[in-house]
Amino acid sequence: MRVSLDWWAVVAAAVAIILIKTGLIAGIPW
Amino acid sequence: MITETAAPSTVTWRLPSWAQVIPGTLLLLVIGLAGKVTEQSIAQYGRTHHVTLPNIEYVLWAIVFGLVVSNTVGVPELFRRGVDTYEFWLKAGIVLLGVRFLLGDVAKLGGVSLACVALELAGAIVFMTALGRAFGLRPKLISLLSIGSSICGVSAIIAAKGAIDADDEDASYAMAAILALGAVSLFVFPLIGRSLGMSDHAYGLWVGLAVDNTAEAVAAGALYSDPAGQFAVLAKTARNATIGFVVLGYAVYWLRQQQGHEIGNKAAFLWQKFPKFVLGFLVVSALATAGAFTRAQVADLANLSRWAFLLTFAGVGLRTNIRDLMKQGWRPLAVGVLGECGIAAVTLLMVLGAARRFAL
Numbered sequence: 001m002r003v004s005l006d007w008w009a010v011v012a013a014a015v016a017i018i019l020i021k022t023g024l025i026a027g028i029p030w
Numbered sequence: 031m032i033t034e035t036a037a038p039s040t041v042t043w044r045l046p047s048w049a050q051v052i053p054g055t056l057l058l059l060v061i062g063l064a065g066k067v068t069e070q071s072i073a074q075y076g077r078t079h080h081v082t083l084p085n086i087e088y089v090l091w092a093i094v095f096g097l098v099v100s101n102t103v104g105v106p107e108l109f110r111r112g113v114d115t116y117e118f119w120l121k122a123g124i125v126l127l128g129v130r131f132l133l134g135d136v137a138k139l140g141g142v143s144l145a146c147v148a149l150e151l152a153g154a155i156v157f158m159t160a161l162g163r164a165f166g167l168r169p170k171l172i173s174l175l176s177i178g179s180s181i182c183g184v185s186a187i188i189a190a191k192g193a194i195d196a197d198d199e200d201a202s203y204a205m206a207a208i209l210a211l212g213a214v215s216l217f218v219f220p221l222i223g224r225s226l227g228m229s230d231h232a233y234g235l236w237v238g239l240a241v242d243n244t245a246e247a248v249a250a251g252a253l254y255s256d257p258a259g260q261f262a263v264l265a266k267t268a269r270n271a272t273i274g275f276v277v278l279g280y281a282v283y284w285l286r287q288q289q290g291h292e293i294g295n296k297a298a299f300l301w302q303k304f305p306k307f308v309l310g311f312l313v314v315s316a317l318a319t320a321g322a323f324t325r326a327q328v329a330d331l332a333n334l335s336r337w338a339f340l341l342t343f344a345g346v347g348l349r350t351n352i353r354d355l356m357k358q359g360w361r362p363l364a365v366g367v368l369g370e371c372g373i374a375a376v377t378l379l380m381v382l383g384a385a386r387r388f389a390l
Contacts, residue, residue, distance in 0.1 A: 006306035009121030013310055016126065020330045021323070030333040 054105075054112015055341070058119070061099065061348065062340035065092030089249045089343050090216060096347020097213075105348055116345020120245050121307040123338030127263055128314030129323060129331040142384050143235060147268045150239045150377055151276065154180035158369045165365050170196040173280050174204035175362065179242055179369055181269055181276055190277050194284040207366030212246030213350060215374075219250045222378070223258075230257040232385040238265020239377040242370070245346045248339060270305050 003011075019025045065088040075081075099105065105113055155176045162172030174196055178187045187204050190196070219241065223233040234251050237258070241247040244266055251262025278300055318328065 004306065005118055006121060009118055009307050010125055010310035012118075012122045013125035013314065016122075016334055017314065017317075017331065020327050020334075026326065026330060028330040028333040028337075030336050 050111040054109035057109045058341040058344040061095045061344035062092045092343040093347040096344045100348045119338040119341040123335045125310035126335035128311040129318045151180045161365045178208045211370045212243045215241045220253045234258040234261025235265045236381040237262040240374040
């Protein structure tokens with residue numbers, strides 16, 4: 001089954017949230 | 031789609047599939063960073079020399095730099111796969127942006143924006159259909175322009191193209207008109223907003239209703255102010271959420287005309303066309319409302335969404351080819367210009383009225 005771009009975007013955001021929530025990534029600058 | 035006709039690739043096919051996006055993504059990053067550095071340099075120059083300079087945000091610089099590259103040297107084939115990821119960054123950025131929206135705020139905007147969205151949807155479809163017929167455009171091109179101007183630009187046109195079995199040429203025409211007007215809106219909307227002294231809320235709502243393509247709506251909002259950008263995303267998201275219903279309506283209409291695909295399961299069709307990143311945005315917003323994130327985590331996620339948008343805006347400039355836009359002919363563009371100006375004017379009056387009534 002082909003995963004749509006929408007789902008890839010949701011998955012990528014979820015991974016980022018998990019990484020930040022668990023403290024593995026912190027202090028992202030802007 | 032507004033991309034140049036590509037010569038057969040001699041480079042990218044040698045790279046593994048996952049690696050083909052790297053060069054273009056790096057190009058997005060370089061152009062986006064150039065925009066960010068330009069904004070900061072101008073601000074720094076103004077502070078150092080005690081001069082008041084207009085605050086032109088990285089958003090516009092990234093788009094302008096992208097436009098210059100794509101319309102002078104062009105985007106080599108090697109970079110195209112990566113440049114096309116701009117839509118991925120846009121959607122991921124919007125999901126992450128949910129962290130800055132507490133559901134209470136969404137609900138607060140919801141009542142007014144939903145009414146405005148419903149009015150905009152119905153009005154835009156009727157207006158564009160009438161204009162298209164008056165200018166003698168092809169029926170499916172009229173459908174595509176109506177869908178593009180009422181919902182969400184390119185995504186809606188792509189979804190509708192498959193659903194109503196429209197020609198590539200019609201889809202290109204419709205997308206060219208929507209993209210050209212989206213680019214113009216980046217320059218014109220902030221000027222109008224400032225001249226009318228619109229609040230961040232009112233301006234963001236107007237942009238979310240009147241600018242058709244999501245990337246340009248986010249950019250036009252962010253150009254005004256950060257909060258205006260957030261309201262623009264909210265209003266635009268509300269419009270995007272209707273994509274499945276409107277495309278379904280058009281698909282059924284064209285099915286009755288016996289020119290479209292057969293629709294077996296309408297619920298499955300709706301789910302297929304529904305923009306899933308809107309769900310992601312709502313889930314993240316719900317988590318933030320429930321207090322799942324610390325203040326530092328909210329700041330990190332918000333900054334990450336800004337980086338995603340930085341890549342998006344560079345991509346918006348890079349994929350716009352001015353020569354291709356000129357080749358599309360004057361009539362679809364005339365319908366697009368007249369239609370979009372009419373929709374922008376009516377939604378502006380609607381928002382100004384709502385702003386007075388509800389103190390937006």
